[in-house]
Amino acid sequence: MQMNTESSLVSSPIFAYGFRPFFLLAAIYAPLALLPWVGALLQLFTLPMPLPPIAWHGHEMLFGFVGAALAGFLLTAVPSWSGYEPVTGGRLLALVLIWLAGRVLFWLCAAVPPVLVAAVNLLFSLALLASVVPAFCSEGGRAHTSIGVGLAVYVVMQGIFYLSWLWPERLPGMTSIDVLNSTVNLLLVMIALTVSRIVRVVAMAARHESGLCGPFRLTVARERLAVFMLVLFAIADVFAPGHAVTGWIALAAAAAQADRISEWPWGRSMKRPYLLLLTLSYVWMMVGLVLVGITDLTALLPGYTGRHALSAGAVGTAVLAVLCIAGLRHTGRPLRLPRVIWIALAALVVTVILRTLVPMLWPEYYLLAGVALPFVFWLLAYLLYIVGYNHYLLSVRADGKPG
Known part of the structure; x- marks a missing residue:
């Protein structure tokens, strides 16, 4: 039964390559990530959140919207450059679900433990990094290591954002x-x-x-x-x-x-x-x-x-x-x-x-x-x-x- 499910996922066009679900999700989320910030500025509605609206907005644009676009690009381009097997089917579905969970948790960040919000969002970036590192380490992917390094620094920056949010005293002089x-x-x-x-x-x-x-x-x-x-x-x-x-x-x-x-x-x-x-x-x-x-x-x-x-x-x-x-x-x-x-x-x-x-x-x-x-x-x-x-x-x- 599990093998049949995996086979159907692999054969489904939407999970046939990383760019398919993540490009679509990025385009859908691009305007959605602006709504709470725009609503607050125009005094139309406010979303309960334990961090300033501009920080919420910036996170969701850079680690939500751009994160999805970056995932779609890297999960497609890196295998193409390196000849390494791409992430498809169930593994790709798992990445999509983690990304979606991160978005839901950030919208509900006032009602759930902030550490959980940060952990799930960081898990997605770490899972993406783990998915492409083997390709960067392959013979065909070594020429593109600089982009892999950039992705690693991106994950570190996301972690620093959570530190500045959850434990600001540990980062004196640096705001979100x-x-x-x-x-x-x-x-x-x-x-x-x-x-x-x-x-x-x-x-x-x-x-x-x-x-x-x-x-x-x-x-x-x-x-x-x-x-x-x-x-x-x-x-x-x-x-x-x-x-x-x-x-x-x-x-x-x-x-x-x-x-x-x-x-x-x-x-x-x-x-x-x-x-x-x-x-x-x-x-x-x-x-x-x-x-x-x-x-x-x-x-x-x-x-x-x-x-x-x-x-x-x-x-x-x-x-x-x-x-x-x-x-x-x-x-x-x-x-x-x-x-x-x-x-x-x-x-x-x-x-x-x-x-x-x-x-x-x-x-x-x-x-x-x-x-x-x-x-x-x-x-x-x-x-x-x-x-x-x-x-x-x-x-x-x-x-x-x-x-």
Whole structure:
């Protein structure tokens, strides 16, 4: 009986590969994770919780929404890179159930022991790490160890968040918001590392579809410099947040990212939404780093300036890009994004513009134009993703291959 159940799970499309359930869950949860925070700010409703609403919101965005997207990506990309057996069937179902349990517990965190909430959520990240470590250790996966290290640090950051929440006296001088900002910085590093592996494929596809030919190269040294500067910024922002030195490093990191994408194919190739998504993620990364740099070097801008460009902008756009690109490639389909993704992309751009500029330039309109409207456009972006991709994620591969 147990073997038959396992067999049916393996043969079910939704549990045939890690990206299928987790991409769908990430898209569904993206707007849901905003509801308690938006409801509290607009004074519509409050969710009982033993931690500040902004910390709840930040956790669920970075370790709930992004955690699901990260799981879907790693459980799919790492086996593809390494040739290692992917996590499917019952093992994949177990990971999904742990993630869901973590979300339920965080919504009920005022009614259950906080230690249980933290333990279950951390269990998911540890289980994800354990699921991909063997692939990183295999002969084919060693070249991608840096991403495995990034995932390990991500798990550590989640543990530090729980320490700052449950036992703040053990982390003097570090708040949960500091931990969340550091987690965003870590995700920027992971995006940079991942883009190194993705952009060559999608750039070549974009050039081919645009009728361009000839050699296309990306300079490895430029890629490494861009990653190194992001790592340096992440470290500086931990030990010297708001310091002038951190500000200069942020500006240098922005320049390194601009240098990196200067080699990407521009012109007609940027009409391909899959390449445009990756590029916009980098544009928001540069904007956010420049704003953080100016904030650290001057007293002209509020301390949070630039953080939304890095989180909702760079991270949010990168997540949508991965969900779109991997959702096609790993279901055996050509890189032709559904037309609704253009609208989703536009909605996401509007979201980030409002979240970045309104609090800084028009604080008197913060609740309407800086909270309510961005939530509507964010909801629209991921709703359109679900509309465009649910059939791909829930049905068998178009080319008949397993996965």
